Amino acid sequence: MNPFVYSRAADAQQAVAGIAGQTNSKLLGGGTNLVDLMKMGVETPSQLVDINRLPLTQIEELPSGKGVRVGALVRNSDMAEHPLITSRYPVLSQAVLAGASPQLRNLATTGGNLLQRTRCYYFYDPAFPACNKRKPGSGCGAREGFNRIHAILGQSDQCIATHPSDMCVAMAALDAVVRVQGPNGEREIAFADFHRLPGNTPDRDTNLARDELITAVDLPAIPFATRSYYLKIRDRASYAFALVSVAALLDLDGGQIRSARIALGGVAHKPWRALKAERQLAGKKPDPEVFRSAAEAELADAKGYKYNSFKIEMAKRAIVRTLATVAAIP
Amino acid sequence: MTSEFDLWTENDVPSGQIGKTLIFTRTSRRRFLVQVTAAIAAFTLGPRFLALAQAAAAGATKTADLSTHDAVNVRLKINGKDYAIDQLDPRVTVLDLLRERLHLTGSKKGCDHGQCGACTVLINGRRVNSCLTLAVVNDGAEITTIEGLANGKQLHPMQAAFIKHDGFQCGYCTPGQICSAVALVKEGHAKDDAQIREWMSGNICRCGAYTNILAAIKEARDQSGAAVKG
Numbered sequence: 416m417n418p419f420v421y422s423r424a425a426d427a428q429q430a431v432a433g434i435a436g437q438t439n440s441k442l443l444g445g446g447t448n449l450v451d452l453m454k455m456g457v458e459t460p461s462q463l464v465d466i467n468r469l470p471l472t473q474i475e476e477l478p479s480g481k482g483v484r485v486g487a488l489v490r491n492s493d494m495a496e497h498p499l500i501t502s503r504y505p506v507l508s509q510a511v512l513a514g515a516s517p518q519l520r521n522l523a524t525t526g527g528n529l530l531q532r533t534r535c536y537y538f539y540d541p542a543f544p545a546c547n548k549r550k551p552g553s554g555c556g557a558r559e560g561f562n563r564i565h566a567i568l569g570q571s572d573q574c575i576a577t578h579p580s581d582m583c584v585a586m587a588a589l590d591a592v593v594r595v596q597g598p599n600g601e602r603e604i605a606f607a608d609f610h611r612l613p614g615n616t617p618d619r620d621t622n623l624a625r626d627e628l629i630t631a632v633d634l635p636a637i638p639f640a641t642r643s644y645y646l647k648i649r650d651r652a653s654y655a656f657a658l659v660s661v662a663a664l665l666d667l668d669g670g671q672i673r674s675a676r677i678a679l680g681g682v683a684h685k686p687w688r689a690l691k692a693e694r695q696l697a698g699k700k701p702d703p704e705v706f707r708s709a710a711e712a713e714l715a716d717a718k719g720y721k722y723n724s725f726k727i728e729m730a731k732r733a734i735v736r737t738l739a740t741v742a743a744i745p
Numbered sequence: 746m747t748s749e750f751d752l753w754t755e756n757d758v759p760s761g762q763i764g765k766t767l768i769f770t771r772t773s774r775r776r777f778l779v780q781v782t783a784a785i786a787a788f789t790l791g792p793r794f795l796a797l798a799q800a801a802a803a804g805a806t807k808t809a810d811l812s813t814h815d816a817v818n819v820r821l822k823i824n825g826k827d828y829a830i831d832q833l834d835p836r837v838t839v840l841d842l843l844r845e846r847l848h849l850t851g852s853k854k855g856c857d858h859g860q861c862g863a864c865t866v867l868i869n870g871r872r873v874n875s876c877l878t879l880a881v882v883n884d885g886a887e888i889t890t891i892e893g894l895a896n897g898k899q900l901h902p903m904q905a906a907f908i909k910h911d912g913f914q915c916g917y918c919t920p921g922q923i924c925s926a927v928a929l930v931k932e933g934h935a936k937d938d939a940q941i942r943e944w945m946s947g948n949i950c951r952c953g954a955y956t957n958i959l960a961a962i963k964e965a966r967d968q969s970g971a972a973v974k975g
Contacts, residue, residue, distance in 0.1 A: 420815055421835035421881055450877050451858050465882055516947020519859055521871045522878060653946035
């Protein structure tokens with residue numbers, strides 16, 4: 416691990432001041448990903464600003480029934496079992512509990528989970544020379560390499576990495592809003608705009624500016640969010656990243672789907688909102704054929720590689736199974 | 746046989762409640778290895794090795810001699826005892842601090858990347874991977890390691906249950922398994938077999954002692970009377 420200067424911020428202003436104007440400084444939350452990447456030599460900050468003492472650890476109701484605010488330093492384990500989350504956003508609780516291990520969830524923060532970096536082997540291990548995300552212009556080791564865990568949607572010639580988070584898939588389906596603070600004040604970023612597709616700049620995972628701090632994630636009030644489910648498919652029963660995952664919510668009106676919200680994990684550089692499938696479902700009856708046809712529409716443009724083409728059919732079936740599960744929730 | 750166990754025994758393990766098949770003595774494996782290594786070096790390599798070792802030690806001192814701006818001071822309560830650690834390199838993880846500086850070698854370094862759980866300790870009562878959290882971040886915290894679970898010579902019920910049910914083979918993952926299991930029961934996540942398996946999934950046992958680990962946890966849970974939360 417390279418040497419760094421450590422400092423501890425007491426509030427958001429101090430944290431932002433600590434990274435503003437410093438091109439090689441990073442904020443340190445739970446550290447489950449950043450410390451690991453520093454051990455690997457992938458991240459080499461010369462300065463770390465510890466934000467663990469910031470007062471951003473609350474989960475609270477927003478005024479006028481507008482939803483729930485989750486502080487950026489709420490630990491994943493605390494979010495997953497908080498009554499406001501389990502009662503109103505079960506899909507989010509399920510997604511968080513499907514990720515990592517109890518020990519890691521006790522450390523990992525909400526803000527840090529948003530900023531998790533890909534587990535693409537060619538990114539994570541500098542022994543592989545080619546990675547456009549780690550070293551722009553060096554190439555992509557995964558495209559012609561062992562790409563079992565890689566993307567099938569929205570990828571580019573430069574990068575076929577996937578976003579590893581479960582939490583973020585549920586937040587994408589919930590249309591969450593990321594609140595951030597920078598040197599010029601606060602702003603909100605819609606969840607769909609927070610993470611990026613790789614394009615020609617795979618080194619940039621998100622649209623968060625270098626000197627901005629995530630302060631909270633707002634979950635809007637969604638009355639039908641209780642009818643939701645997170646399905647995660649992985650290589651072992653627990654403690655593994657998703658091959659494919661699906662977060663889905665259904666707003667049912669008698670025998671009809673009024674609207675659907677679907678997001679996919681493990682398939683793209685960002686949590687993949689399945690807008691095509693959602694459009695197909697609106698106004699239809701919730702039955703398996705309708706679900707399958709919506710899944711087909713969503714995956715129509717999917718592209719597989721040597722080792723991950725199985726994900727295309729797997730994603731379709733996962734969508735069908737998740738929607739059937741959600742439709743059966745009373 | 747006694748000598749073989751000598752190599753694998755920490756000198757601070759309470760010996761009073763140990764199962765009948767294990768023989769514990771006061772020699773630690775770590776101390777033995779250090780002594781042997783030094784002896785081999787002196788005999789086989791002579792002055793050249795010692796000079797290299799001294800140079801390496803000087804280098805280490807130089808690294809540790811950071812400017813006051815870079816080095817950090819950390820206060821921790823570990824297993825009920827207060828520690829003041831001054832001039833610490835901020836890169837040091839809780840695990841490395843415990844093992845390399847404080848010589849609390851019960852917590853094990855398995856993968857060092859948060860994937861195996863061998864390093865699991867309780868920080869402020871919560872189980873975490875001590876390999877992924879920097880010591881300085883935990884300034885002021887209370888840490889409980891495997892060395893702090895027993896009450897004097899009286900093993901923690903989870904330790905006793907692991908021995909009774911043979912919840913290990915090589916034993917390397919065991920300190921992490923036991924710390925994790927203690928937290929699991931306290932959290933109320935030990936309701937049934939499926940829940941125990943899922944909530945212990947962060948602790949890998951390469952010997953595959955899972956069946957016996959499960960049996961041990963269930964027994965300790967039933968003794969604690971704190972099995973189910975809510």
